[in-house]
Amino acid sequence: MYIKVRYFGLVYSVTGIYEEEILIEDGYTISRLIKDIVDRFEDLSRLLFLEDGSLNPLYRITVNGRDIEHLDGLETRLSGGDVVALIGPAGG
Amino acid sequence: MKFKLLRIDLTRMTSKVDELGDDVIRKYIGGRGLGAYLALKEIPKGADPFGPENKVYILTGPLVGTASVESGRYHVVAKSPLTGILGDANSGGQFGPWLRFAGYDGVVLEGKSEDPVWISITNGEVKFHDAKKMWGKGVIHTEKMIRDEVGIHDESIGSILSVGPAAENLSRIAAVMNDKYRAAGRAGLASVIASKGVKAIWAYGNRKPTEELYDRKGFFDEAKKVIEKIKNHDISKALHQFGTAVLVNIINEHGAFPTRNWQQGTFDKAYEISGEKLADTYLKARKGCWGCVILCSRVSEVEEGPFITPLSEGPEYETIWANGGTTMISELAALVKANYLMNDMGFDTISFGSTVAALMELYERALKGELPEEKAKELIELAGDVNPVFGNPHALIQLIWMAAYRNRIGDYVAEGAMRLAEYFGYPEAAIHVRGMELPAYDPRGINSMALSYATSNRGGCHLRAYAVSFDVLGVPKKFDPLVVDYEKVELVKMQQDYFAFIDSVIVCKFNTFSTGPEDYIGLMKTAMGWEDYSVEELMTTGERIYNVERLFAVREGHGYQDTLPKRLMETPLPDGPAKGKTTKEAIEKYLPEYYRIRGWSDGKPLPETLDKLGLQEFKYILS
Structure with a gap:
């Protein structure tokens, strides 16, 4: 099954792609997704993570428009058809 | 000084x-x-x-x-x-x-x-x-x-x-x-x-x-500390890279990107008008205001095609949304051109786009027979060959000229959405607070903005309290935008008061992502010689200003009632993560608490609030 992953703002600056489809298996989590993406785009690591290894709170992750902080955090499980967004810092 | x-x-x-x-x-x-x-x-x-x-x-x-x-x-x-x-x-x-x-x-x-x-x-x-x-x-x-x-x-x-x-x-x-x-x-x-x-x-x-300045050297020492904080903050870097238009995709993803004149919360072509797309297409340079280290302003140019536009500043997120999202126009080049023309004719790009979106809804309803018959006939005649339908970039551009010189239907667009919609017999099409069109965040999907909009002294505005920062962006901490949480009421009031100071001193509101009231104390002491200046005094000053603004409305006898348009209060969003949400619950729960901490009653400051803020000279307004 596939999910869509979108990259916004400074994350887009690194990936250079706005949206892609990724094949996932049962039990696939946000934590795993982040690892897989960082493996492909190494520069994302210094953006997404603070020195202590925690997620930079100015970078947000949503699943179907809901911030993972209001779901199960990094352990949020993904299903086919989900839309994940990795969102860089923003203001307006 | x-x-x-x-x-x-x-x-x-x-x-x-x-x-x-x-x-x-x-x-x-x-x-x-x-x-x-x-x-x-x-x-x-x-x-x-x-x-x-x-x-x-x-x-x-x-x-x-x-x-x-x-x-x-x-x-x-x-x-x-x-x-x-x-x-x-x-x-x-x-x-x-x-x-x-x-x-x-x-x-x-x-x-x-x-x-x-x-x-x-x-x-x-x-x-x-x-x-x-x-x-x-x-x-x-x-x-x-x-x-x-x-x-x-x-x-x-x-x-x-x-x-x-x-x-x-x-x-x-x-x-x-x-x-x-x-x-x-x-x-x-x-x-x-x-x-x-x-x-x-x-x-x-x-x-x-x-x-x-009272203490020039001391001031520059203080300024240097503040500048470093601003310059090194991730949000400042993001604003530099993509400008405010980076919000198009983000707010759309959260289902709070008002679309089709606030009849939807998501726009399926949002990416086409996003900051990322702008950076990849028409962006030629980045620019800042006097003395700026962020440089959030875009310098764009459309070199060819029907929307050819000379090198010029913009467009910002709000302009893109008001003239793109809510009108469902997905040609970014057209928005660059519209921005240029609106600047040249001297229009508020938020109000203009919002009014055009209201016109598009009215026109659609006129064609469907949903307006009073005489009004529908008049509207269709006045629109002539403009064809103001959702998604039509040529109508948007034509209307800029027509409104600036008050030609035919442009004469009504020039009046703003509220008067336009009232005239044509369907007031619900105007999404405004106190007569001013709302900006680019649907409060049904970001519920702190419901309180922020409803209590904004100047009318529909996102800059009295930018609750998006804590409901979406996680600054200073993250709240759930769909859950009513009374802590947000305190934050909205705090931002309203702090921002009133920011607009008075005056620095850019983008500072507030990286600095707090405490960062301005040293600057005020060294600039003004107010040796005992404190965060408490700064915030009280902001609160005093917010109350003075409110007193102007109270004295006029209107404009102090805090509410939201019927559509936002009663019509659930049909799509996106906020599907099914209205602002009714948020407004009903937030407002009493807001009035309690403001020391207001039914939108009016209480006499003891004016005493506390040193506003005794205006107590006559309450009697």
Whole structure:
């Protein structure tokens, strides 16, 4: 099954792609997704993570428009058809 | 430091200078706060916004033009022709600092000139010039004519504030423009300036505000600390890279991107008009206001095609949304062009796009037979071949000209969404608070914004409290945008008060992502010599300003009722993560708590609140 992953703002600056489809298996989590993406785009690591290894709170992750902080955090499980967004810092 | 206020009497073509001391400045600072205070004292109740009794306060603040703390700004305050209550608007660019360099910290336009004039302020000297040849010209042409006359063509030297044809024709959604592309956009205040016969103000001089600082060295030490915080913050870096338009995708993803005139919360073509797309296509450079280290402004150009547009600033997130998302126009080039034309004609891009979206809904309903028969017929006739349907970029562009010169249906667009929708018999199509069109965040998907919008003193506005920061962006901490949480009420009030100070001192609101009230204490002590200045006093000052603004509405007898449009209160969002949500629960739960912590009752400050804030001179308004 596939999910869509979108990259916004400074994350887009690194990936250079706005949206892609990724094949996932049962039990696939946000934590795993982040690892897989960082493996492909190494520069994302210094953006997404603070020195202590925690997620930079100015970078947000949503699943179907809901911030993972209001779901199960990094352990949020993904299903086919989900839309994940990795969102860089923003203001307006 | 004395606040040098230049009062210009357009009726008599005279000017004089008031010097305001700490008795006023320590309570109201400058900019928005001082403007609100003076307006409440000096503009009579019931004044006609276009009458000589209305006044326009064009004010800087004590930090403007001093150092790179994002202080290249000014504020405009007057009774608004759009809302009928106090209106205010803020702009960046170069004009604020140059007004100070020219010798004055603020200008008040009073009375009314019989003939159009432009005013030059040069090293303290004020001159009136015939502006008949400029009347009817766009902002860009006007600036060129003035620079030709003063003989200074280097645009980094001196600055011009002007109004466009929209204001000359008394559009209620006309923006005060400066430096060609910067706008004190909201509340239609440009038309108040035009109603006084003023086309433009030129400001130039050699005054150095930094030499008037109480402790110059100490100030620069403090400023350096603040600059470092701003410059190194991730949000500042993101604003530099993508500008405010980076929000298009983000807010759309959260289902709070008002689409089809607030009938949907997501736009399936959002990416096509996003900051990322802009960076990959028409973006040519990045630019900042005077003394800015962020450089969030876009410089764009469309080199070919039907929407060819010369190199110019913008568009911002709000402009893209109002003219793109809510109108469902997905051609980014068209939005770049529309932005350029709206700036040249001198329109508030938020109100203009929102009004066009309301027109598109009205037109659609007219065609479906959902408007009163006579009104539908009239609307279709007035629209002629414009074809104002959702998604039509050519209609948007045509309407800019038509509204600026009040041609046919443009005459109604120039009045703003509320009056347009009321005239054509379907008020629900206008999404506004106190008559001012709402900006680019649907509060059904970001519920703190429901309270922020409803209690915004100047009407529909995201800059009184930017609750998006904590409901979406996670600054200073993350809240769930769909869950009612009373802690957010305190945060909304805190932001409203803090931002009132920010608009008065005046620095850029983008500072507030990386700095807090505590960062301005050292600056105020060293700038003003207020050795005992504290965070508590700063916040009380902001609260005082917020109450003075509210008192203006209370005195007018309208505009203090805090609510949201029927559509947002009663019609659930049909799509996206906020599907099924309205603002009803948020408003019903948040407002009583908000009034409790504000010391207000039914939208009016209580007498004891005025006592606490040192506003006894205005207690008469409550009796």
